[in-house]
Amino acid sequence: MNNHDKTLVKVENLKVHFPVKGGLPFTKKKFVKAVDGVSIEIHAGETFGLVGESGCGKSTLGNAILGMQKPTEGKIYFKDQDLNALPRKEFKDLRRGMQMIFQDPFSSLNPRFDVYHIIAEPMEIRGGMTDEEIRARVSELLHLVGLSDDDMPRYPSDFSGGQRQRIGIARAIALNPEFLVCDEPVSALDVSVHAQILNLLMDLQKELGITYLFISHNLAVVKDICSHVAVMYLGSMMETGETQKIFKRPMHPYTRSLLSAVLTVDVDNAPQRIILEGDIPSPINTPPGCPFSTRCPYAKEECKKSKPELTELEPGHFVACHFPMMD
Amino acid sequence: MKGALSLIVKIWKHPQGRVGLLIAGVLVFCAIFAPLIAPYDPYDVTARAEKGLSPSWQHPLGTTISTGQDIFSMLIYGARVSLMVGLITGILTALIGAVMGICAGYVGGLCDTLVMRVVDVMLVIPTLPLTIVLTNLFGKSYFMIIFIFVIFGWTGLARVIRAQVLVLKNSNYVKAAELSGAGRWHIMMRHILPGVSHLLIMNTALSSAGIMVAEAGLSFLGLGDPTAISWGKMLADAQSGGALLFGHWWWIVAPGIGIFLSVFSFMRIGLALEEIFNPRMKRAGAMHRLFRTLNNTYIQKVFAEMDEAEREEAREAAKEKGGAAV
CATH class of the missing domain: 1.10.3720.10 (MetI-like)
Incomplete structure (x- = not known):
């Protein structure tokens, strides 16, 4: 947890719009606004949580940060360098510092490769290592994620979901990345394995000082492991800041209803569920004002007209709402 | 190799x-x-004397x-x-x-x-x-x-x-x-x-x-x-x-x-x-397969079935996961 204040990844007003296929010629082209003007800053060594419901643009944002998806607008800085302005070669070199852990451990490992080749592949691609060095490194990585040398010649089909996720993690950290995007790393696993994988991730962070962008819809997990959190809805940031502050006093109506959905053990003192009416608007026709205005129980005329900006309502706590709930 | x-x-x-x-x-x-x-x-067409012979030990299948x-x-x-x-x-x-x-x-x-x-x-x-x-x-x-x-x-x-x-x-x-x-x-x-x-x-x-x-x-x-x-x-x-x-x-x-x-x-x-x-491939009748192959529709069917099997696998995996979560 050293140099905690240094910004590692900075996203400025990022927009990712996908053109909609079809449509008549000469009509206005339609776009799916998957990410619509998001800015975040991730400090070195921290775990940054990104929460929101399905289809709100979390994964697209993750992909864009990794340079897998060209942004329509906006800039992404990694170690103070503008990713999309770099020449191809330098871009590739810089991006090696960022890796990803995938949601589905079943499809993220090539079934034709054995474990050794899966983990060795990134090093083989980068080059500059002898076979012995690679073998030693693979062995080291396997031990680091809690597997053994005997697993090297085995194939992904021989492993359980949790073990496969460990292999995926070993592959992701093979090149000593500084930044890892974890795209719902535990949601495809059995509940009993969740804690194991999360503990592994936290241990790795302590040992290697890796920064995480933790994409999840499991609020309980985010609350436990993230130091900062951002809540997304329909491609826009609703609320962001230090995890404790947001969980203690959510100010955005959307965050409130989201948090009320977290299951608690204490049945008698369970918070009142805030159930939202209606469906998420289509990301093709986003509301002109606040994205949440169509479902917000407190929406007023102004909310439908102008989009609220993120404003710092208390130190380290930003909310995008015209009428934040200060109680 | x-x-x-x-x-x-x-x-x-x-x-x-x-x-x-x-x-x-x-x-x-x-x-x-x-x-x-x-x-x-077999290219020798000069054996005029041996035209149209029936099978014998000299010519196992005869001559033309x-x-x-x-x-x-x-x-x-x-x-x-x-x-x-x-x-x-x-x-x-x-x-x-x-x-x-x-x-x-x-x-x-x-x-x-x-x-x-x-x-x-x-x-x-x-x-x-x-x-x-x-x-x-x-x-x-x-x-x-x-x-x-x-x-x-x-x-x-x-x-x-x-x-x-x-x-x-x-x-x-x-x-x-x-x-x-x-x-x-x-x-x-x-x-x-x-x-x-x-x-x-x-x-x-x-x-x-x-x-x-x-x-x-x-x-x-x-x-x-x-x-x-x-x-x-x-x-x-x-x-x-x-x-x-x-x-x-x-x-x-x-x-x-x-x-x-x-x-x-x-x-x-x-x-x-x-x-x-594709071990899951159902064993259809051999003649039926031959017929389909000659009609050039067989291979498409095979690929379709392979896709189906894959999807089924994914569905089962999802089901297992769901069951475990409950």
Whole structure:
């Protein structure tokens, strides 16, 4: 947890719009606004949580940060360098510092490769290592994620979901990345394995000082492991800041209803569920004002007209709402 | 090399595959060592004294009525043409289909549109009449037959490969490789090509069998190379030489069995491969499969079933996960 204040990844007003296929010629082209003007800053060594419901643009944002998806607008800085302005070669070199852990451990490992080749592949691609060095490194990585040398010649089909996720993690950290995007790393696993994988991730962070962008819809997990959190809805940031502050006093109506959905053990003192009416608007026709205005129980005329900006309502706590709930 | 060997061992372990492998092995042996095995020179048309002999120890399948060629020797030499045309066409088809399919699927964009439009056009052109026209135009040679079948044969395969490549291209392990800085070439050779190789191998075996029948048909119609000896041409000779008139049934049956065995063996190998690559494949009746193969709809069905099996697997995995979570 050293140099905690240094910004590692900075996203400025990022927009990712996908053109909609079809449509008549000469009509206005339609776009799916998957990410619509998001800015975040991730400090070195921290775990940054990104929460929101399905289809709100979390994964697209993750992909864009990794340079897998060209942004329509906006800039992404990694170690103070503008990713999309770099020449191809330098871009590739810089991006090696960022890796990803995938949601589905079943499809993220090539079934034709054995474990050794899966983990060795990134090093083989980068080059500059002898076979012995690679073998030693693979062995080291396997031990680091809690597997053994005997697993090297085995194939992904021989492993359980949790073990496969460990292999995926070993592959992701093979090149000593500084930044890892974890795209719902535990949601495809059995509940009993969740804690194991999360503990592994936290241990790795302590040992290697890796920064995480933790994409999840499991609020309980985010609350436990993230130091900062951002809540997304329909491609826009609703609320962001230090995890404790947001969980203690959510100010955005959307965050409130989201948090009320977290299951608690204490049945008698369970918070009142805030159930939202209606469906998420289509990301093709986003509301002109606040994205949440169509479902917000407190929406007023102004909310439908102008989009609220993120404003710092208390130190380290930003909310995008015209009428934040200060109680 | 190691992979090829283990694949052959796998086919050998499959009961149907073993039959196919044995027959194909014998045929290949005959084709390669034809001059050593054949008792007479089948091209020798000067044996005037020995015309139209019945089977005997000197001539196991007799001689032809018109020119007195030894039918047994012709049969052995005929394997050369049949296997050569079938295998070369099958392999070339697989190669072009793979390149085009991967181009369309992986490179995408303009390349994809271009290849797929060409495929659309090629698919609606009937091959057989075109072959007849072109062989008449450019001369009757096996080169021409192979050329035409290759030019029109890769289209269906390219479509299937493209679909598979699109699936692989978006898979997470390709994404992970890209994150490590892998170039297009690396991803194509390490992830995409091995991912579609089973389709290629299977297609080669099955389409080779189909081409052998087509070659025999063309030769029978007199569209093959008139100087070569092939099973189809033997049938044509038997027809024109009056084998039926003189009751020389062996002259007709011999090349028929040759054609049958070569097609049968390749089909067995193809079907065995398909069960090796896709163990969940339901064992449909052999005749039904043969019928579908000859109608060129079989391979599509196989691929559809493989997709279905994969989806089923994913669904089961999801179900398991759901069950465990509860």
